[in-house]
Amino acid sequence: MTDLNILHLFPRTLGMNGENGNVDILVHRAEARGLSVNVKRYEDGDSLPAAVDLVFIGSGPVSAQLQTHPYLSVVAPPLRALAAHDVPFLAVGAGFQLLGETVTLADGTVLAGAGVYPVTTTVAGERVVGDFVVSSPVLGTLVGFENRGSYVDIRDAAPIGHVVYGRGNVAATGPGASAGAAAVAASGATAEGTVRVAPDDRVEGYWVGNLVGTHLHGPVLANNPALADWLLTAALARRGETLPAAPPSLAEIDRRASKARDTIAAAPLSE
Amino acid sequence: MGVRTSAAVAVGRAVRVAARLRGGGSAIPGTVALRIAPRFLEDTIAAIPRGVVAVSGSNGKSTTTNMLAAILREHGLTVFTNPSGGNLPQGIASSVLSQVALNGRLDADIAILEVDEGYGPKLAKLLKPRTVLLLNIQIDQLNRYHEPDRVVRMLEQVAMTATTSLILNRDDNHLVDMDKRIPGSRDVAFFGASAELISGAVHGVASADRFGDAHAAAGTREAAVTVTALGDSSATLSIDGQQIDVRLPARGLHYALDAAGAAATARSVLGADFRAEKVTSALGGLTTVYGRGELLEVDGESIEIIMMKNPASLQLNLDSLETQPEQVFMAIDEGTPDPSWIYDIDLSSLSHVDVITGSKAWQFAVRLGYAGIPVGTVDLDVRAAVKQFLALPRPASGRKTMILNYEQMMGIRKILGFKELEGGGQA
Numbered sequence: 001m002t003d004l005n006i007l008h009l010f011p012r013t014l015g016m017n018g019e020n021g022n023v024d025i026l027v028h029r030a031e032a033r034g035l036s037v038n039v040k041r042y043e044d045g046d047s048l049p050a051a052v053d054l055v056f057i058g059s060g061p062v063s064a065q066l067q068t069h070p071y072l073s074v075v076a077p078p079l080r081a082l083a084a085h086d087v088p089f090l091a092v093g094a095g096f097q098l099l100g101e102t103v104t105l106a107d108g109t110v111l112a113g114a115g116v117y118p119v120t121t122t123v124a125g126e127r128v129v130g131d132f133v134v135s136s137p138v139l140g141t142l143v144g145f146e147n148r149g150s151y152v153d154i155r156d157a158a159p160i161g162h163v164v165y166g167r168g169n170v171a172a173t174g175p176g177a178s179a180g181a182a183a184v185a186a187s188g189a190t191a192e193g194t195v196r197v198a199p200d201d202r203v204e205g206y207w208v209g210n211l212v213g214t215h216l217h218g219p220v221l222a223n224n225p226a227l228a229d230w231l232l233t234a235a236l237a238r239r240g241e242t243l244p245a246a247p248p249s250l251a252e253i254d255r256r257a258s259k260a261r262d263t264i265a266a267a268p269l270s271e
Numbered sequence: 272m273g274v275r276t277s278a279a280v281a282v283g284r285a286v287r288v289a290a291r292l293r294g295g296g297s298a299i300p301g302t303v304a305l306r307i308a309p310r311f312l313e314d315t316i317a318a319i320p321r322g323v324v325a326v327s328g329s330n331g332k333s334t335t336t337n338m339l340a341a342i343l344r345e346h347g348l349t350v351f352t353n354p355s356g357g358n359l360p361q362g363i364a365s366s367v368l369s370q371v372a373l374n375g376r377l378d379a380d381i382a383i384l385e386v387d388e389g390y391g392p393k394l395a396k397l398l399k400p401r402t403v404l405l406l407n408i409q410i411d412q413l414n415r416y417h418e419p420d421r422v423v424r425m426l427e428q429v430a431m432t433a434t435t436s437l438i439l440n441r442d443d444n445h446l447v448d449m450d451k452r453i454p455g456s457r458d459v460a461f462f463g464a465s466a467e468l469i470s471g472a473v474h475g476v477a478s479a480d481r482f483g484d485a486h487a488a489a490g491t492r493e494a495a496v497t498v499t500a501l502g503d504s505s506a507t508l509s510i511d512g513q514q515i516d517v518r519l520p521a522r523g524l525h526y527a528l529d530a531a532g533a534a535a536t537a538r539s540v541l542g543a544d545f546r547a548e549k550v551t552s553a554l555g556g557l558t559t560v561y562g563r564g565e566l567l568e569v570d571g572e573s574i575e576i577i578m579m580k581n582p583a584s585l586q587l588n589l590d591s592l593e594t595q596p597e598q599v600f601m602a603i604d605e606g607t608p609d610p611s612w613i614y615d616i617d618l619s620s621l622s623h624v625d626v627i628t629g630s631k632a633w634q635f636a637v638r639l640g641y642a643g644i645p646v647g648t649v650d651l652d653v654r655a656a657v658k659q660f661l662a663l664p665r666p667a668s669g670r671k672t673m674i675l676n677y678e679q680m681m682g683i684r685k686i687l688g689f690k691e692l693e694g695g696g697q698a
Contacts, residue, residue, distance in 0.1 A: 012480070063482050147609065219611055222637055259633040263651070271608075
C-alpha cells in the first residue's frame with residue numbers, strides 16, 4: 001500500500017482560525033488506521049507533486065485571499081485536472097471561493113477563480129457570525145461556525161445539505177427564517193447583491209461527486225468525523241482500496257464529537 | 272460643569288450603589304450617566320491636568336494599565352484608571368462615577384485608560400489621549416473582528432489621535448512601522464525584547480502575520496526600553512542604558528513586554544522626572560490583575576489561573592509553564608463563540624486534562640483527543656466539575672491549574688468564594 005498523498009494548498013495564507021486542523025485530523029484518522037500519509041504543503045513557487053489523492057484548501061481573511069489570488073493561475077489547470085479525475089477536494093471559506101469561477105469583491109473588482117467548482121461568490125450583505133447547523137442527506141447533522149460576509153451561488157448544483165441554523169449560501173426571507181436572516185432583516189439590508197430564498201430553501205455549500213465546498217468552520221472536520229472519513233474513503237476508492245475500520249481511540253473521539261454536535265444543535269447561538 | 276453633569280453623577284452613583292447591593296452590574300451606572308449627560312465622560316476626562324494615556328492592543332491591556340498606573344503613582348502622581356476589563360465606554364463612565372466629585376471633577380493628575388480595540392477609534396476621539404500605547408496585534412476574537420487587518424486599521428485610528436506621543440511594540444509585525452503609516456507627527460518611542468529572547472521563545476511573540484505590502488521587519492527599530500533577560504516571574508529591562516530588575520505577574524516574555532511597554536510610556540509621559548529605579552519598586556508592590564497569572568488560595572491549596580482569552584494569550588501562557596501541570600481543569604463556554612483556534616495551539620505542555628466543563632467542553636475534548644492528550648471527565652455542570660476537581664488528591668507541587676476563558680474565570684471565582692468587585696478590581 002502506498003502513501004496517501006494529501007495536497008494542502010496555501011496553508012500559510014489560508015490557514016487562519018484552526019483551518020489547518022482539518023489536515024491534521026485527516027492525517028490522524030488515516031494514521032490511526034495504519035495508513036501512512038504524506039502531506040504536501042503547497043505555497044507559491046512550489047511545484048505540485050505528481051501523485052495527489054486528496055486536496056484541501058482552507059479559509060482566511062480577505063487580505064489573505066488577495067495575497068493568494070495571484071498564485072492561483074499557476075495551479076488552476078492541474079487542480080482542474082485532479083478534479084476531473086475524481087480526486088476528492090475539501091475547500092473551506094475563502095479557499096472554496098478562490099477555487100470557484102469568480103469572486104466579486106465589495107468594490108466590484110472581479111477575481112478570476114481556479115474554476116474547479118462551478119460556483120460564483122459575491123461579497124455583499126450583512127456578515128453572519130454564529131453557530132451553524134446543517135442537515136446532510138448523506139452524513140446527517142453537521143455542525144460548525146459560520147462567519148461570512150458574502151453569498152455563494154451554486155446554481156442548480158447539489159449542496160451539502162439544508163440549513164437548520166445559520167444562513168447558508170444565501171440569505172433567507174419570510175417567516176421561520178432563523179438567525180442569519182434575522183440579522184439581515186435587523187440591519188435593514190436590502191443592499192444590492194443580497195440574494196434571498198425562502199427559509200426552507202436555505203442550503204449550505206456544494207457537494208457534487210468528490211468535490212466538497214463549504215463555509216462550515218470549526219474546523220469543519222473536528223466535530224464532523226463522518227465527513228473526514230467520507231473524504232478518506234473517496235481518496236482510497238480511486239485506488240481500489242477501502243478505509244480500514246476505526247480503532248477504539250477514534251471511536252472515543254467520535255463519541256465526543258457526537259456530544260459536541262448534540263450540544264451545538266440543541267442550543268445554537270449567533271450574534 | 273453643568274446641572275446635567277451633576278445630575279448624571281448623582282443618578283449614576285445611586286444606580287451604582289443599587290447595582291453593588293445586588294452584586295455586580297458594573298457597566299449599568301455608567302450607561303445611565305451617559306444617557307443623562309452624553310458628554311459626561313469627555314467633560315470629566317478633559318479636565319484632568321496631564322491628560323489621558325490610552326492603552327490598547329490584543330493582549331495585556333489590563334496588566335499593562337495596572338503596571339503603568341503603579342509606575343506613575345510611584346512618581347507621585349494621582350492616577351485615575353479603569354479597572355481591568357471595564358474598557359468599553361459604559362465601563363469607563365462607571366469607573367469615573369466611582370471617583371468623581373458631584374461637581375464633575377476627578378481628583379487626578381493623569382488618566383490611564385485601557386481601551387477595547389473595537390471601541391478604540393470612537394473612544395480615542397472622545398478622550399483625546401495625549402499618549403497612546405499599543406501593545407500588540409494578535410489573532411483575537413475573530414468572531415467579533417472577522418480579521419486581524421480590521422484590528423490593525425482600528426488601532427491605526429487610535430494611534431492617530433495621540434497628540435503628543437505614541438509608544439509601540441517594535442517586535443510586532445504590524446506595530447513596528449505604524450508611526451510611518453499614519454498621518455501627523457508626534458514623538459514615537461518603541462519597546463521590545465532582545466533578539467535572543469524573541470528567537471528563544473517557543474512561539475515567538477505570537478504576532479499576527481502580515482501579508483502583502485513590503486514593510487519593516489519586526490524588531491528592527493531602536494527601542495527606548497528593552498527586555499534583556501527573563502527569570503522566573505522576573506525580568507531585566509534596559510532603559511536608556513540602565514539595567515533594572517522588575518517583578519512580573521507570572522513567568523513569560525509577554526508579561527516582560529507589558530512591563531517594558533509600561534516603562535517606555537512612563538518615560539515618555541514624565542520626561543526628565545522619570546526614574547528607572549521607580550519601575551522596580553512600583554512593579555514589586557503590584558498585585559496581579561485577576562485571571563492573569565493569578566494564584567488563588569482555596570482550602571490550603573493554590574490554584575493557578577491561566578486565561579484563554581484568545582490563541583495568543585493561551586499559547587504564551589502555556590509556553591510559560593515551567594513543567595507540565597499535575598492537575599488540570601478546563602472551562603470554556605459561549606463567551607468563546609468560535610473555538611476553532613484551539614487547532615492552532617500547541618498543547619504539548621499539557622500531559623493530560625483531569626476535568627473539562629462549560630458549554631464548549633465537548634469541542635475541547637475532541638481537540639485534546641486529536642492532540643493525543645488524555646482527558647479524565649467531561650461534565651457540562653460547572654459547579655459539579657469544580658467540586659470534582661477540588662476533590663482530587665493534593666498535588667505534590669501543591670498547585671492545581673485551571674485553564675479558563677474570561678466568562679468562566681469570573682463565574683468560577685465566585686464559585687470558589689472570591690468576591691467580585693465593580694469593574695473587575697482586585698478582590
